[in-house]
Amino acid sequence: MCGFVGLIGVQNASHEVYTALQSIQHRGQDSAGIATKKGNHFRISKDLGLVHQVFSQSELQRLEGTCAVGHVRYPTAGTGSREDTQPFYSRRPGIIIAHNGNIINFEEIKKYLLERSIYLSSRCDVEPVLHVLASAVTVETKSNYNIDDVIKALRITYDIVKGAFSIVGIMNIDGVDTMFLGRDPSAIRPACYGRKGDSWIAASESVCLDVLDFHLEGYVEPGEVIFFTPGREPVHVSIKKKSARHCVFEHIYFARPDSHMDNLSVYHTRLDLGKALAKQWLQKHSSEEIDVVIPVPDTSRPSAIAFSETVGVVHREGFIKNRYSPRTFIMPDQDSRMKALKLKLNPIDTEITGKNVMLIDDSIVRGNTLKRITQVLRTKNPASVHLGIYSPPVVNPCYYGIDMSLKKELIACNFLENLGIISQWPEKGDLEKLENALAEFLGVDSLTFLSRDALFEIFSENHCMACFDGNYPVEITDDYLKIIEQDRNAVRCRVPDNF
Numbered sequence: 001m002c003g004f005v006g007l008i009g010v011q012n013a014s015h016e017v018y019t020a021l022q023s024i025q026h027r028g029q030d031s032a033g034i035a036t037k038k039g040n041h042f043r044i045s046k047d048l049g050l051v052h053q054v055f056s057q058s059e060l061q062r063l064e065g066t067c068a069v070g071h072v073r074y075p076t077a078g079t080g081s082r083e084d085t086q087p088f089y090s091r092r093p094g095i096i097i098a099h100n101g102n103i104i105n106f107e108e109i110k111k112y113l114l115e116r117s118i119y120l121s122s123r124c125d126v127e128p129v130l131h132v133l134a135s136a137v138t139v140e141t142k143s144n145y146n147i148d149d150v151i152k153a154l155r156i157t158y159d160i161v162k163g164a165f166s167i168v169g170i171m172n173i174d175g176v177d178t179m180f181l182g183r184d185p186s187a188i189r190p191a192c193y194g195r196k197g198d199s200w201i202a203a204s205e206s207v208c209l210d211v212l213d214f215h216l217e218g219y220v221e222p223g224e225v226i227f228f229t230p231g232r233e234p235v236h237v238s239i240k241k242k243s244a245r246h247c248v249f250e251h252i253y254f255a256r257p258d259s260h261m262d263n264l265s266v267y268h269t270r271l272d273l274g275k276a277l278a279k280q281w282l283q284k285h286s287s288e289e290i291d292v293v294i295p296v297p298d299t300s301r302p303s304a305i306a307f308s309e310t311v312g313v314v315h316r317e318g319f320i321k322n323r324y325s326p327r328t329f330i331m332p333d334q335d336s337r338m339k340a341l342k343l344k345l346n347p348i349d350t351e352i353t354g355k356n357v358m359l360i361d362d363s364i365v366r367g368n369t370l371k372r373i374t375q376v377l378r379t380k381n382p383a384s385v386h387l388g389i390y391s392p393p394v395v396n397p398c399y400y401g402i403d404m405s406l407k408k409e410l411i412a413c414n415f416l417e418n419l420g421i422i423s424q425w426p427e428k429g430d431l432e433k434l435e436n437a438l439a440e441f442l443g444v445d446s447l448t449f450l451s452r453d454a455l456f457e458i459f460s461e462n463h464c465m466a467c468f469d470g471n472y473p474v475e476i477t478d479d480y481l482k483i484i485e486q487d488r489n490a491v492r493c494r495v496p497d498n499f
């Protein structure tokens with residue numbers, strides 16, 4: 001889970017990138033970085049922390065140039081150390097690069113590079129991609145690279161690199177500064193682009209275009225790379241194409257609701273998910289059973305609105321989120337975890353006490369935070385608490401850049417195992433057993449997951465739903481599983497206790 005922005009043909013590009021990065025801070029709070037190019041000079045600045053913590057005004061002024069790449073990081077590969085922060089830079093040829101996603105054959109690429117005496121300085125998985133590309137560009141041509149040299153090098157890179165990635169970079173091609181934006185062959189991770197006058201923007205989410213007043217022009221196709229130069233039409237090149245499999249979790253949880261992804265409004269998709277959940281809930285329950293529909297803020301708000309409209313029960317805010325509360329890290333005991341949650345999310349007693357509450361949330365991954373939320377809710381003495389989750393149970397890890405890569409961390413998997421249910425996807429009876437067991441664990445009177453069929457109706461087959469149905473678009477090797485376990489164990493010491 002990361003976010004990037006690229007700009008070309010813009011005065012004070014670093015300042016603009018800084019603004020856009022703040023609009024996608026939700027995609028990564030671990031580190032931030034900006035790299036610029038002015039003539040033959042590349043400048044780069046990156047560190048651990050939030051965007052506003054990493055950059056001062058003077059630092060942004062130092063980052064001169066009309067083209068820039070920026071990045072916010074949440075580590076799903078590597079250990080999240082300072083060395084792993086993006087963007088990365090190659091001196092020969094001069095390229096700055098940033099990505100969002102997971103490269104699943106890091107060790108294989110590292111070996112390929114070592115055979116060419118190219119060494120890495122981090123565990124960040126975009127660094128080997130950069131060096132494969134740089135080495136492929138320079139192997140035949142020594143300088144003055146043209147677009148054919150770069151396309152040929154990209155084809156080599158796409159043959160070597162496997163995984164889910166969107167990538168943005170800037171380099172000199174055909175004598176002019178050029179920005180390129182690419183997506184993996186299945187377009188799993190998001191990438192869009194837009195225009196303002198002669199300038200171009202590339203970004204993980206369309207909200208970056210909104211804040212900088214760019215017009216959304218489109219989305220990168222599977223396996224496509226697009227080249228942008230100021231004042232010219234973009235050049236689209238298909239490098240290595242498979243069927244599209246865009247990540248549904250972006251719509252369920254991760255992306256901002258005001259973003260559009262691959263022609264879908266995230267906000268409207270969340271409304272559809274809430275409506276579908278309500279229809280399903282009404283098959284087992286009646287609207288008389290609940291007095292109020294309350295979202296777990298912020299992601300679930302649109303779905304809670306649609307749920308309330310569909311069942312005909314009022315929608316209210318039940319929690320106030322403290323915008324200024326700092327990040328909470330994994331805490332040693334239950335008491336400190338509860339205090340940290342209350343600081344972040346305080347319940348509104350007038351909407352809860354004595355009422356039959358329908359709580360709506362996006363997903364259950366590890367279940368820890370949701371359990372604490374229901375405990376906090378119970379302190380206000382509701383008559384009953386029903387829980388609706390507008391996605392199916394997460395029963396498979398994600399290896400493509402969302403922070404749920406270990407099966408042992410997925411609470412639905414652990415419960416299925418304890419219930420003796422061995423299946424990639426729990427069918428109706430088994431699903432009910434899982435819902436009942438999880439409801440008891442979470443301290444709620446009932447739990448309803450969105451069905452897999454309802455999810456399939458909302459999202460076309462052009463979407464990845466592997467964490468729900470186990471149908472992975474990119475094959476995962478045992479070696480990669482070992483690496484990811486090592487990395488995640490190291491990262492667990494540092495990252496916030498999300499989900």
Ligand code: SF4
Nearest residue numbers: 247249398464466467
């Ligand atoms: S496995 Fe799930 S979270 Fe990962 S890319 Fe696919 S849909 Fe998204």
